[in-house]
Amino acid sequence: MVRLILKSLPGEARKMQPRFVIVPAVPIEKESFRVGSRYYAATVCGGFDIYDNQAKERLKPSYPSRTAAQTQCEQMNKRGDAG
Numbered sequence: 001m002v003r004l005i006l007k008s009l010p011g012e013a014r015k016m017q018p019r020f021v022i023v024p025a026v027p028i029e030k031e032s033f034r035v036g037s038r039y040y041a042a043t044v045c046g047g048f049d050i051y052d053n054q055a056k057e058r059l060k061p062s063y064p065s066r067t068a069a070q071t072q073c074e075q076m077n078k079r080g081d082a083g
Helices: 002-016 066-079
Strands: 020-024 028-035 038-044 048-052 057-063
Touching: 020 066, 048 066, 057 066
Parallel strands: none
Antiparallel strands: 020 048, 028 038, 048 057
16 A cells, blocks of 8 residues: 555656746857867857756747746746647
């Protein structure tokens, strides 16, 4: 009986997770340079993306600030859809 309860908890926790969440965007490579035999890339922050937990994908567009992404994310979670 205890085993059944413990197995159901992770599923319960997943149901409570919001569909859309904010994740850091992939850094943008600005330039690359070589030092000896190694290459280095200079990157800048790519902003923030919204991740769809149901579709398991990042949505576009990216947002330059966390505040802008948070506002859009909250609206999408209220509607419950990607549109």
